[in-house]
Amino acid sequence: MFQRFRRTRLNKQLRSLVRETHVSTDDFIYPLFVRSGENIKTEVASMPGVFQMSIDEAIKECEVLKGLGLYSIILFGIPDVKDSIGSDALCEHGIIASAVRAIKKAHPDMFVVTDLCFCEYTDHGHCGIIDEEHETVDNDATLEISGQQAIVHAKAGADMIAPSGMMDGIIETIRASLDKAGFENLPIMAYSTKFASGYYGPFRDVAESTPSFGDRASYQMDPANRREAIAESISDEAQGADILMVKPALAYLDIVREIKDSTTLPMAVYNVSGEYAMIKFAGMNDLIDYDRVVMETMIGFKRAGADIIISYHAKEVAQMLQRS
Ligand code: PBG
Ligand code: ZN
Numbered sequence: 001m002f003q004r005f006r007r008t009r010l011n012k013q014l015r016s017l018v019r020e021t022h023v024s025t026d027d028f029i030y031p032l033f034v035r036s037g038e039n040i041k042t043e044v045a046s047m048p049g050v051f052q053m054s055i056d057e058a059i060k061e062c063e064v065l066k067g068l069g070l071y072s073i074i075l076f077g078i079p080d081v082k083d084s085i086g087s088d089a090l091c092e093h094g095i096i097a098s099a100v101r102a103i104k105k106a107h108p109d110m111f112v113v114t115d116l117c118f119c120e121y122t123d124h125g126h127c128g129i130i131d132e133e134h135e136t137v138d139n140d141a142t143l144e145i146s147g148q149q150a151i152v153h154a155k156a157g158a159d160m161i162a163p164s165g166m167m168d169g170i171i172e173t174i175r176a177s178l179d180k181a182g183f184e185n186l187p188i189m190a191y192s193t194k195f196a197s198g199y200y201g202p203f204r205d206v207a208e209s210t211p212s213f214g215d216r217a218s219y220q221m222d223p224a225n226r227r228e229a230i231a232e233s234i235s236d237e238a239q240g241a242d243i244l245m246v247k248p249a250l251a252y253l254d255i256v257r258e259i260k261d262s263t264t265l266p267m268a269v270y271n272v273s274g275e276y277a278m279i280k281f282a283g284m285n286d287l288i289d290y291d292r293v294v295m296e297t298m299i300g301f302k303r304a305g306a307d308i309i310i311s312y313h314a315k316e317v318a319q320m321l322q323r324s
Pocket of ligand 1: 164203272
């Protein structure tokens with residue numbers, strides 16, 4: 001005898017009663033790109049709807065976000081001056097520290113996550129200090145300044161630190177510096193499984209962080225490696241991460257599910273710039289029903305095991321949820 005699966009699909013009410021996965025504004029972290037100046041709001045050509053903003057504009061944007069029920073942001077800074085070690089990121093008057101302070105002052109109820117890396121701040125565009133001899137990023141030298149960057153973020157008032165540089169030992173290092181400075185209650189969301197991906201292309205336009213030589217394959221992960229992807233996340237958990245992340249999201253949902261089943265920590269996915277751009281441009285050209293595809297994609301992330309979605313679509317999703 002066959003099962004009548006269609007019985008529970010026959011009307012809307014019943015379908016919503018048996019629905020297994022839900023998307024809510026509580027799930028989202030919205031990325032914001034801040035730079036110095038005033039009244040600056042420049043749309044990114046490769047990401048329509050995404051802007052580089054001066055801090056005053058970012059403060060206004062937070063008001064809009066709260067109106068939509070979105071209370072979490074992740075901040076990326078674009079400094080005026082870049083140098084070999086990314087000094088702006090280590091300075092309490094640098095762009096990120098200034099932005100966190102100003103946003104938290106204007107919106108104490110906004111949860112402000114900071115991306116901790118060096119690629120936006122270095123003149124060579126790599127995620128740490130360069131080891132000239134080996135033409136790669138020096139892991140341990142970068143750990144040292146990462147600990148300092150974490151303290152700069154913490155002192156400015158960040159609510160959570162998200163290291164994205166893929167240096168080995170970064171979670172342990174940052175945890176130790178935060179604890180030593182009295183920030184033992186500040187959580188760390190690890191970019192624990194981050195692949196060397198072509199999907200970051202549009203982000204590097206907006207963050208002005210394309211490497212001037214080589215690529216990031218000596219620190220970000222090989223997209224082909226499943227076992228290593230799980231090991232990276234489990235290692236970050238052991239080092240003290242509070243939340244794990246898989247990035248990018250769409251081509252890696254198998255990894256999300258597998259890590260979810262191997263840990264009890266909350267899991268985030270980063271629905272990255274290239275993923276956003278693909279859906280956005282398909283929608284703008286009327287090739288797909290944009291809202292429907294966006295929502296289907298978000299449900300896919302949740303179904304795969306994501307508790308948190310970092311997405312440039314967050315505002316649009318919140319609007320869709322308000323309408324439905
Ligand atoms: C910085 C960083 C990147 C992203 C988030 N943090 C870019 C990179 O590694 O080149 C990508 C986000 C996106 O594509 O939306 N390390
Ligand atoms: Zn980086």
